[in-house]
Amino acid sequence: MKNKHLKAVDFFCGGGGMSYGMQRAGVKMLAGIDYEMSCKETYETNISEAEFIHADVFELREQDLEHRLGLEKHDDSLILIGCSPCQYWSVINTKKEKSEKSKSLLTEFSRFVGYFMPGYVVVENVPGIRSRQQESGLDVFIEKLESWGYTVHAEIHDTKHYGVPQSRKRFTLIANRISADKLEPVPHQGKILTVRDVLGEENGFPKIPAGHQDATERMHSCAGLSAINLKRIRLVPKDGGNRLAFAHRPDLQLKCFIGKDESFKDTFGRLWWDKPSPTITTKFFSISNGRFVHPEEDRALSLREGATLQSFPGEYVFKARGREKIARLIGNAVPPMYAEKIGRAIVDNFKRINKTH
Template identity: 30%
Template sequence: MHMHDIQFIDMFCGAGLFSAAALAAGMAPAFAIDLSSDAIATYNANVRQVGVVGSVMDERTLPRADVLIAGPPCQGFSTLGRQDPLDVRNRLSMAVPEWAHRCGARVVVIENVPPFLRSSHWQELSSALGDLGYGVQTWELEAADYGAPQYRRRSFTIGSKIGDVQLPMALNRKITAGEVLSLPIGSDDPMHTWPTPVGIAAQRIPLVPPLGDKRDIMRAAPELCPPSWKKVGCQATDVWGRVNPDEPSNTIRCAFQNPSKGRYLHPTEDRVLSLREGARLQGVPDSWTFVGRPYPVARQIGNGVPVALGSAVMRSVVDAIRHEAVASTSVAA
């Protein structure tokens, strides 16, 4: 079996970061789907032109595939979301076993936030995969351990019909945010843009020193701070914070161009991260351009799996498939 013979389908593919990781691990995309037309336009421009706009609940014929990958919307499970157990988005995860059955996948990889593994939806999903003959493994991995310049814990549920998939080996060195942010960016890069701070934001940002955060603004200019900041006390100290260049960055979320949402100010310049810088912290090559207006593009970036983490997981899957192919060849011989 040649490496490029390993075909995969990507459900909820977004802009294609998980697909890019699978491609880097030696797989070929057969089909991808997402509700967002901007995300699919990004996918088709940068990964391969196999993406379609649509819902995973629609009737459609699927191509055969060895591997099915899926990152169902996590808002219902995220510690940041409202965690509504009846969230309609959570039902989407139950489409995964059905698709796995229909495309004949030998391995299924579901990426989500860690609390997903402790939800009733995961229980239901896991038993549905078990009923279809998949052995189920779960991993909770930290992206920074696998070469992503970003701290981001994610869960992976692996359903396999070919035996256990080996846990990927962590690297012995973390890549810092400064290493990727300090590389030059072309002046003509359409992604090197950020919202110009106006009004009170423009007054606050210059008051934040390197490594600083909202506490520095509170000390320097209490008049620029709402009363709620004092009430919150020590919580949410990362807001209005600068990225620490000597560590992996904080998790890049959809709102990474809003300084009130986290530690998203540039390490030294008086601005938030650019779209290109956010993409770099997710491991997206500079050759990628994203389709859409700035906030939808920031969402496409923030919703993705860091490419280095996805690649580590998918290399383990490729190894398992090749190992099984060798074993079945020698049995046949």
Template identity: 30%
Template sequence: MPAKGQDDKMRVTEEEIYRKRISGVLKEYKFGPKVIDLFAGAGGMSLGFSPFLGHNFEVVWANDFNEYAANTYNMNFGKHCNVGDIVDILEDPKTKVPKADLVIGGPPCQGFSLLNKFKDGDPRKQLWRPFMEVVKRSGASVFVMENVPELLSSFECGEIYGVAQSMGFKLASAKLCAADYGVAQLRWRAFIVGCKFADPSEVFPPKRTHIAPENGVRRRFLEKDVPYIDDAKPYKTVRDAIADLPQPKGTEIRKEKAPLDLHFGRMPTAKSLKRYMAIPKEGMNRFDLQRLAPELTPDCWIRKKTGGTDLFGRLWWDKPSVTIRTEFYKPEKGRYLHPEQHRPITHREAARIQSFPDKFVFTGSKVEIARQIGNAVPCELAARVADSVFALLLSKRDIECQTSSRKKDVAPSCLESREATQSRK
């Protein structure tokens, strides 16, 4: 570790990393930190840290409980994802956790439902503990833990902070809205970033890159302390994400190139189609259905006077989507109707709203792919968090290189790519 003082300051900001990443020159740093992804699902978090979105991180190990999600992960990132219960994997003496710079993932705060019958002390009830065990075994100096926003006010959050601090980590946390970072979706996630060699609050939370329209959008949380970049762009909308797609065909995964492979529909009942047609304008929902066509409205909706305003709702063209969940193809589950066509959104449309690039390959059945899409961290949001982490790790490397060069009285060759890039500004 360098001595306390000026060398501890960040040598690069997360905004600098962001701008270089979106301009495609981040690879000039010739620096690829090694990553472990736990509870990885199909790989939404890994994708944000990967060359898919302009980053240099290298995944060396991953884990998920779901075989179908792991297959998708391995199809896109190489065969790094181990299938199974992380507790069992870590208890296996044959398991060797590779060395890594960073551990990422979203451990559930409660055990899997099928394991709730176990005693209170079972480690599966608090899956952040094996997450931190992997951090320890891998020697990672940074970790990123992701979950629902409620995590940050939970008892488990206090436990996580206590364990991480006892391991030497400084911590920063925030609730982030995906729409603020270039995702066409109002989805909130909580992140805890731990770092051993610097205060992560110097670069996290990352500055917001996209700004809501003047008429505003509904926000669950306030983020007054998170600034914008100077040239923040307008929110990405449903129109931005899906308007170029043609009418979907068929009801099964199509043997065509992306994006058409996952652009298929459903076979609605006659009554369902009448319901879709009864609320033709964007933004309409079940209350409009009850007002315009009470004879088509289920009795349970009529009895339910409050809540659930997004049920059986149409998306707006010029606003971000609501949160995409695992059953987005069922309009009765949320605001998942196309803005103008009489159908729910397709798998490809949901994937785009989650900011998955078309070249990302999904495997498995229709239901399994929907689960992979809905459970994922929005990829562009993950990429902005990755900007913060890359700034941390690059600053650490630069400090170490400079310290080494002072001792040897030679130029720090590992800084050359960065200095060359800066000289072209």
């Protein structure tokens, strides 16, 4: 226990949601590693003193990382975090051939865990990684961790119970080598946050029309809508209405939905004010990709509204260019508030163990 300060390396760091939350919990972030160069500016802007390492984890060598960051093996104060891209295991219909390579990322991450044997290991991903754990390599990864002496918590949690105003089910693994305690994210004390708690004029989101562009770093900008889509969502009842409101209008009903009133009901749907938002995906700026219509304004969510529902603070700056790239950084992120609750579990454990030594 010679080093009393927790530090972490965030593999597949993206725009920094996990790193930011860990930092808020009191962990020093050493570096974020990602193959996507478009993450670099956002990561370095928001994660103080951390280095962004542009690397393909399939080609990154353990010794190179060791020397670059000055890491030590068997360091009880080191946390290795691996929140690999999850498109392959997602229930959302994505092109699996594009994400085929990503399904082996957990295996690559385990290489670094086995080499460094850090005090703590964190993995966060979609629930599908567990329901298909043989194919994803999760079962082998957990077996390895246990054989190396780690105590492993591996469960599915809904972020709405951890201070995030969004219902988002995530697989979360926290493993620790320094105690027999099963660590899990620290639950939020207080009410479950809803859309009303964080969005709306009283929370600093002035009313805007579809297509509004905000040139400031606040990014309260939203996508434009065609005339026919504006007609459609004007008919959708405020506060949780769905597309069935125009299903019997031949001039407005989409051909793909004819006879499918019970399918895809969230498409063109409005958020509810008094519930957490549904899962914020990388397409949250589009009304045809889920329940992403504002509860009462006739438009999709703005970029900043999506980030707020992901629990990013107002001062978090997204540096990518173009709406799609920014929305991807936001939708793919680990909600920072949830990451902070994971970090707090580790920090509390580390402090307790240090006190007894």
